[in-house]
Amino acid sequence: MTSITIDEKKCLKDGICVAECPGRLLQMETGESCPSPTPDFEEYCLQCGHCVAVCPASALSLEWLGPDDCTPMARNLRVTPEQAEQFLTGRRSIRTYKNKTVAKPILEKLLEIAGAAPSAKNQQPWHWIVVQEPHEVRRLASMVIDWMRGVIEVAPEMAAERGLTRVVAAWDNGEERICRGAPHIIIAHGDKDWGFGSEDCTLAISLLDQYATSLGLGCCWGGYFYSAVNAHRPLFEDLGLPDHHKAYGAVMLGYPKFRYRRIPLRNPPQVTWK
Ligand SMILES: Cc1cc2nc3c(=O)[nH]c(=O)nc-3n(C[C@H](O)[C@H](O)[C@H](O)COP(=O)(O)O)c2cc1C
Numbered sequence: 001m002t003s004i005t006i007d008e009k010k011c012l013k014d015g016i017c018v019a020e021c022p023g024r025l026l027q028m029e030t031g032e033s034c035p036s037p038t039p040d041f042e043e044y045c046l047q048c049g050h051c052v053a054v055c056p057a058s059a060l061s062l063e064w065l066g067p068d069d070c071t072p073m074a075r076n077l078r079v080t081p082e083q084a085e086q087f088l089t090g091r092r093s094i095r096t097y098k099n100k101t102v103a104k105p106i107l108e109k110l111l112e113i114a115g116a117a118p119s120a121k122n123q124q125p126w127h128w129i130v131v132q133e134p135h136e137v138r139r140l141a142s143m144v145i146d147w148m149r150g151v152i153e154v155a156p157e158m159a160a161e162r163g164l165t166r167v168v169a170a171w172d173n174g175e176e177r178i179c180r181g182a183p184h185i186i187i188a189h190g191d192k193d194w195g196f197g198s199e200d201c202t203l204a205i206s207l208l209d210q211y212a213t214s215l216g217l218g219c220c221w222g223g224y225f226y227s228a229v230n231a232h233r234p235l236f237e238d239l240g241l242p243d244h245h246k247a248y249g250a251v252m253l254g255y256p257k258f259r260y261r262r263i264p265l266r267n268p269p270q271v272t273w274k
Contacts, residue, residue: 003042003063004051008034010059017051017060026051046122089263091210094218095180097254101134102184102217110186110215110253114208120196126204126248129187129239137185137252140235141178144225145171147232167224178224182252185222187229187239192246201248209251218256226250 004026011034018026018035023044026035049070051060058067079087107130115124131137148168152159159165167177179185186208188201209219229235229247241247 004037004045005061006034006036007059007061010057011035012057012059014056016054016056020050020054022046022048022050048122086263087214088210089266090260091213092218092260093220094182094252094254094256095220096257097180097182097218097252098257100183100255101132102253102255104132106215106217107132107184107186107253110208110212110217113211114204117200117204117207119200119203123194123196123200125190125194125197126188126201127190127245129189129241131185131187134183137179137182138176140185140238141176141225142171143232143235143238144178144228147228147235148224150232164224179222179252180220182220182254184253185225185250186253187226187247187250189229189241189245189247191244193244197246197248205249205251212253216255217253219251219253222250222252225252 013028013032013034015028015031015035018024018028023046025038025041025044027038028035045062047062047064049062049065052062052065052067053070055067061067111128111130114126114128119125131140145168148159148164151164152168156165170177186205188205190197190201194200205221212219226247226249229239229241229250236247
């Protein structure tokens, strides 16, 4: 529930907010009138803040968001296509980390940036668990190995096919391939019945990963890790996920030990042009 204030003295009557409202919840009676909320505004407002963010005259305020609460878009911070291309294609999954933890303010900033991801109906459904201590990461990785051993016992062929047998053999040989020795792991979880939980959390993790790269940090998706959270009750409970939640993704995080010099080739797009 939210209400909107439109400053008639500032309003340019340009209709931009009307055009940009995702729910079409702003209307203009005539070309010369100020926009006003539709009767169902409060019921359907997604609280996306677009009306406030797009108004060139700073004429709109929501109960929870005024123009001065928003960070201005700085023209000098626009990235060029060349910068964007190298940044986006040069991100790598990092699997060798320095023996150095990430300071809490940086972890907090990563989550703030992750929260800027798009989400269905602007639900922002992600919840986070940030494991701050490297020894805890290792202990949780050992729980993933426990789960893998159980899977190998009951379904050895499937375990081999999914690489679990090799990962457990490596563990027994002293090599940790679950969290790759990263000092941190970050888990995204949310309501298990939310139909877009997977997409929303994946997008948030992806922003976190990219922003981490800009800070000289590195990430790698922990596919084994979050599969185990959902499949292995002791790990689920150890992490303290609520019963009606599931893990939608996890990333290891730390300072990369090595610098990548080149961008590997990817498959050409598999596309049908219509
Ligand atoms: C859903 C998902 C799960 C993944 N799980 C793991 C994992 O458990 N361990 C790992 O080392 N890498 C994992 N990865 C990383 C992929 O192997 C990696 O993205 C891929 O090889 C391409 O490399 P790049 O990310 O450096 O471009 C995962 C990636 C995704 C998207």
